[in-house]
Structure formats: structure tokens, C-alpha cells
Amino acid sequence: xxxxxxxxGGSVQAGGSLxxxxxxxxxxxxxxxxxxxxxxxxxxxxxxxxxxxxxxxRVADSVKGRFTISxxxxxxxxxxxxxxxxxxxxxxxxxxxxxxxxxxxxxxxLAPGQYTNWGQGTQVTVSS
Numbered sequence: 636x637x638x639x640x641x642x643x644g645g646s647v648q649a650g651g652s653l654x655x656x657x658x659x660x661x662x663x664x665x666x667x668x669x670x671x672x673x674x675x676x677x678x679x680x681x682x683x684x685x686x687x688x689x690x691x692x693r694v695a696d697s698v699k700g701r702f703t704i705s706x707x708x709x710x711x712x713x714x715x716x717x718x719x720x721x722x723x724x725x726x727x728x729x730x731x732x733x734x735x736x737x738x739x740x741x742x743x744x745l746a747p748g749q750y751t752n753w754g755q756g757t758q759v760t761v762s763s
Contacts, residue, residue, distance in 0.1 A: 637661035637752060639730045644757030652718045653759060657730030659711040667735040668713040670704065671747050672726035672759075681745025682728070683715060687735040693743035698724075722763040727756040 643655040657668065669684035683694040683704035692704045703716040713730060731750035735741035744750075 637666070637732065639732065639752060639754035641728065641730050641754045641757040644728060644759045646760040646762065647720055649721055649761055649763045651720050651761070652716070653720065655715040655717070655728055655730075655757060655759075657713040657715075657754060659713075659730075659732060662711060662732065664708075665734060665736045666711075666732045667741050667744065668706070668730060668732050669744065669750060670713065670715045671729045671731060671750075672724075673729070673756075674723075674726040677726075679729070679747045681747060684743035684745055685713060686743040687737070687739075687741035691743055693745065695745055717759070720759075720761045722761050724759060725761050726759060728759050729756045730754040 638660045640658050647653055670682040671679050672682050673679040685692055685706050694702050701719045705714045732752045733750045
């Protein structure tokens with residue numbers, strides 16, 4: 636069983652930026668990764684994800700233009716750059732993985748139910 640460690644969360648004023656990192660260890664090379672968030676009283680939602688092909692990323696429509704997802708595939712790190720943050724972005728942000736073995740193509744998936752392994756989460760608080 637692999638391990639996921641999120642970092643980079645914190646408190647910021649509206650309009651500010653944060654960069655989250657998720658470091659995966661104990662995984663082979665065939666795992667897709669994603670970022671999710673859950674605000675109090677709300678369901679967990681997908682924010683961004685990486686598919687099985689290099690450079691294959693997707694972000695949710697709700698954050699498009701403000702959030703960017705990237706990865707260091709060799710180091711198994713997934714990043715989430717969050718700019719122009721809003722109070723409604725306040726949530727616990729989680730990293731997750733799902734197995735994406737070849738030779739199939741695995742698209743970037745934003746549905747939380749498709750992921751099997753989860754990190755502990757990191758809190759992001761945006762004050763208005």
C-alpha cells in the first residue's frame with residue numbers, strides 16, 4: 636500500500652495564492668493522481684487530475700482559469716497551483732490515486748469514487 640502526503644495548505648486572503656503538493660511513495664509508475672476538496676457540509680468534489688499520459692491534465696470547470704495542475708512524474712509529485720482564491724475555495728484538500736495500468740489510456744478522472752487511495756488532507760482557508 637502506497638502513501639500520499641499533502642503539503643502547502645494554510646490561510647490566505649481572498650485574491651491570494653497557494654501551491655499544494657502531493658508526494659506519493661510506495662507506488663509503481665502506473666498510478667493516476669487527483670486533487671479533491673471537501674467543504675463543511677458539502678460532498679467531496681474533484682478539483683483536478685492527471686491521466687496516464689504525460690501532460691494529460693484536467694481541472695474542474697469551477698476552478699478553471701484560477702487553478703493549475705501539474706506533476707513531476709519521476710518524483711511522483713502532483714501540484715495544485717491555486718490563484719485568485721475565493722472564500723468558497725475554503726475546504727480540506729485531498730490527494731488521491733487510482734491504478735492506471737498499461738496498455739489502456741486512462742483519462743484524468745474527477746469523480747472521487749474512482750480513486751482507491753487517499754491522503755490525510757490539508758486545510759485551505761480563504762478569508763474575504
